[in-house]
Amino acid sequence: MAPAPLEEPWYSPAANLTKDTYTGPPRNIASIDALTFDPNLKPKRYKIKGTSPDSKILFTDVSILDSSGKTPYKGDVLIEGERYAAVGTVPNKDDLINDPKVKVINGRGRTLMSGLGDAHTHLSWNGGDLNGLGEMGVEEHTQLTADSAKIYLDSGYTMCFGAAAAKDLLDIEIRDAINEGAKPGPRYLANAREIARRDGDLVPGITAYADGPEEMREVIRRNVGLGVDQIKLSMSGEEITETRAAQDCYFSDEETAACVDEAHKHGIRLCAHARARDSVKMCVRHGVEIIFHGSYIDDEGMNMLEEKKTSHVVAPGINWIIATLEDAEKFGYSRRDAERVGYKKELDAAIRGLREMHRRGIIVLPGGDYGFAWTPHGTYARDLAHFKNLLGFTAHESIIAATRGVAALMMQGDELGQVKEGYYADCILVDGDPLNEIECLQDKDRLDVIIINGKVHKEKQVMAKD
Template sequence: MAPHSDRTDSFVTRDASEKPKLSKTLPPRNVKWIEDVSWDTSLQPKDYELQGTHPDSKILFLNVNILDSTGREPYLGDVLIEGQRITYVGTVPNVDELRKDSKVRVFHGRGRTLMSGLGDAHTHFTWNGGDLDRLGDLGVEEHTLLTMRSAQCFIDSGYTMCFGAASAKDRLDVVIRDAINAGDIPGPRYLANGKEMARRDGELVAGITAFADGPDEMREVIRHHVDLGVDNIKLSMSGEEITEIRSAQDCYFTDEETAACVDEAHKHGKRLCAHARARDSVKMCVRHGVEAIYHASYIDDEGMDMLEAAKTKHIVAPAINWLIATLNEAEAFGYSHAQAEKVGYKRELDAAIVGLREMHERGIVVLPGGDYGFAWTPHGTYARDLEHFVKLLGFTEHEALIAATAGVAKLMMRSDDLGKIQPGFFGDCILVDGDPLDDITILQDHSKLNIICINGRVHKAGRKEYIPPPVAGQDHNNHVIVPDMDYPDVERAMQKQY
């Protein structure tokens, strides 16, 4: 069956060079938009618990600049985590007794920023940072180790929440999710996916695709994935320019197939996400209720109106860094700028920027994350999305951070206990040496992520974090003098080409 095509240039065509200019002090507009998103409780994912946190554990952050992701401006205070959860924020009762208690792990913030761990709305743990076409041939043992390293790379990068967007092998996402939850390997909280499903004439990479044609076969594939234990279902609905045979403007699904996929997934309590660059793909997602729309580059005016009318039922995760890097940074890997522009990546990037700016202005929830794990979008660089949101898409720094914290928590359907620094929320947080509201790019510098906590336990903290700052004259100057030496971190290559 021939694909539906957008090639009438009917996508949103306003000027991509007209960047919105907003004051950094503007209250973040997307707080309410995120709060308004609501999905049926029958679609609530399983309430996974991360093992390994001792119930008597206490972590006390003193004198931190609290960025709580509620929309409030940051403020100085203390934060106490007991067991898995945050118990006090701002003012901590009995703080003097706690700081003297040898059983309490005390961190001196010295004005650094304490914020929620970050979230990624379009995660591929199983992508290898190299040749995606060969992932299907990679042995399951090697692929499992590679996927474990990706999961650790996310948490090392300050990411404590990830929404799975497709797995290169049927059970890899599920197995890694379960190992993280069991405390066997480090990684973020994760909602797992299976292989992305595509028609036999519409796949992007054959070796990592589950094929199905027609509503009945698609229902069978979805039931298969449900039986594997996935949390999300991925549809590959449109093409991708890098294939050079399936354009991003082409839609390969029909309305009947999309409706059948949504119906079958929802019967089993699963939400869907879709690779939907094409105009018609986006409209099908909105018309039939695919919750997470990926890319949406070629949305047209009708699709924009449809999406705005249904904005409490959808999020958009554009994976904007893929377009930017493929156009401008893939040359070293053999894919030239000229070739990328020739097949249409500049055209798509320009269209995507315009459309995403308009979505943000209309109150449609746009979340960061996506398609990291390719050679020129390597694991560990996930926070580049936040810079693009600010520099290209009309977000303020505060709005970008809200999207990456409270926004991804909403996508996880965990707004009541993830994504904010609030009493009762899980102790998932990062201490940043600087102010990301002043410079959003600081989150790309792992050396500035001084402390990373998940579920009330410390994943990362440097040697100096355990040394109380000396006070002149204390103990008649008999206190231990600790040399102020820097011990360089051992940098590990998190991903290697296969």
């Protein structure tokens, strides 16, 4: 079932690696706003409990990076209960400042922006042996998963899209605990174990197996019964296994079509580990909405994806490849080994392909595969710098992808991902200018205030009311 590998990475004259000079407004907003997932596949709209409807928070003197596409502007922001009540100009500002019931935060010119989002999240990965996760005790693993959720929020991430869990109920239990207000964490859409063929698994201990269309339908139905928000297919290989090449596709068209049909019958979207060219094309051909990686896309696949770009999102997880080449050696996996199995070749192919996707208006979103030893939890904002430095995005476009873009992926673009009146108040106050120094988002010490659902999760004492 595995095709012959590509002789060379995909190239396009337009996808060169020269330094970008574009400095205009974000080019990815129109594509994000045009994304039209089938409304019958919309996840449940979860609410996070615990925010008093009488709560009022006033930010004064902030630089507002609102994810509308406008350049940041000076102003004030009022939050009432769970949502933004005024952005830019607050009519009764003086009265609010003098009201002892209002929490006033002096921004001192710092950047107020939407909370960030991760489009490919593994809360239950722990930085160790993934296969061993299947044997970890449920109580310990549940606590580990909850800890990861808190780290995401501590890092300024208020939206996460689950890409697979190491045990079927981990994502679901933590999602529900967050929504009940029992555990701190981001707004979360939950997954279960990834589905793989028996001849195409990546990590046996955390895989749900199915061969053939009918058995895959059975596993899809089981996952739906668990209460997942989406379902993941593991369609292609991964070089680090040294047995499943990234350019190999293990699913057939019949199996992919059956998975999509069964999931859509139950109102569930699909995502897929799809590095191989054939797996990417199967995703587009049959309607797998979220494509993880897409490294070895070819010309035909690129054209197919462009034609259906309002129905698909690509989340490349680019930091995994980069970190495997640059950071894994201290954990015992040398750069020589990483290059030998093909990660340098894949990185070159991925960069060129993703730059071309961005140029064509295909939606590319940051996030993915954090939780391995060399992609530790808490380092998620590395992706934003990679988008800017490698993939042809401006800093503003990277931030738009991580805010407005992930909100669209969550199918809540009408109330998440922007600092906008009426939207949920999920925001961070940053000691720095992310448009000029996007790396500042990697420094948790520079995230002075973190708010989710109108409730303060973190506030540096120096930022309290004067």
